[in-house]
Amino acid sequence: SQQGEEDPQALSIQEGENATMNCSYKTSINNLQWYRQNSGRGLVHLILIRSNEREKHSGRLRVTLDTSKKSSSLLITASRAADTASYFCAPEPNAGGTSYGKLTFGQGTILTVHP
Amino acid sequence: NAGVTQTPKFQVLKTGQSMTLQCAQDMNHNSMYWYRQDPGMGLRLIYYSASEGTTDKGEVPNGYNVSRLNKREFSLRLESAAPSQTSVYFCASRQTNTGELFFGEGSRLTVL
Numbered sequence: 376s377q378q379g380e381e382d383p384q385a386l387s388i389q390e391g392e393n394a395t396m397n398c399s400y401k402t403s404i405n406n407l408q409w410y411r412q413n414s415g416r417g418l419v420h421l422i423l424i425r426s427n428e429r430e431k432h433s434g435r436l437r438v439t440l441d442t443s444k445k446s447s448s449l450l451i452t453a454s455r456a457a458d459t460a461s462y463f464c465a466p467e468p469n470a471g472g473t474s475y476g477k478l479t480f481g482q483g484t485i486l487t488v489h490p
Numbered sequence: 491n492a493g494v495t496q497t498p499k500f501q502v503l504k505t506g507q508s509m510t511l512q513c514a515q516d517m518n519h520n521s522m523y524w525y526r527q528d529p530g531m532g533l534r535l536i537y538y539s540a541s542e543g544t545t546d547k548g549e550v551p552n553g554y555n556v557s558r559l560n561k562r563e564f565s566l567r568l569e570s571a572a573p574s575q576t577s578v579y580f581c582a583s584r585q586t587n588t589g590e591l592f593f594g595e596g597s598r599l600t601v602l
Contacts, residue, residue: 378532378549406589408590410591413595416595417494417580418580418582418591419593420591422492423588463532476521478523478535478584479533479549480530480532481532482530
């Protein structure tokens with residue numbers, strides 16, 4: 376399985392602080408996506424970073440990708456209580472392999488932002 | 491826009507009963523997915539369909555069958571439900587040009 380492994384499993388911070396979550400994976404990838412899940416809801420796409428990109432920004436989100444270390448990080452700046460959710464990474468295997476297209480997920484990071 | 495619609499939202503079954511979870515998307519996506527989510531286990535891929543008429547096993551396919559009826563619909567069938575299949579099931583479809591997955595709101599299944 377190419378599922379990413381998120382770290383830490385849980386993160387608790389105060390509003391206004393930055394939150395950093397990490398993702399590690401095992402084999403070569405085409406891209407890596409980050410998703411958010413509010414309690415009891417479906418996952419929502421946050422950002423996609425391609426294997427030839429090192430950093431990408433979207434609003435308060437900053438994603439980095441280090442293909443040599445097979446790792447990615449998601450930084451949420453100036454966290455808000457509304458950012459409380461679970462966050463998942465989904466590395467996509469390279470095209471041509473039997474796993475191509477099969478997006479898999481790890482256990483996620485549970486982020487709690489206290490007002 | 492409806493996006494990805496799953497039915498039913500809740501279901502209670504007895505061991506050995508069968509049922510089908512329905513999923514439909516109105517975004518003209520080629521690829522569709524079924525996942526299950528258990529506490530502490532994250533999401534696990536059950537089956538995947540790259541396009542109409544094709545299906546492929548994911549990480550945990552045992553005990554399930556799928557049908558890609560047409561481009562819009564991808565159903566998941568439990569032929570003989572077991573308590574281990576108690577879970578929340580999510581259907582997703584994938585936008586080809588961006589690679590983004592769109593998820594339904596989930597179907598909560600309890601097998602007694």
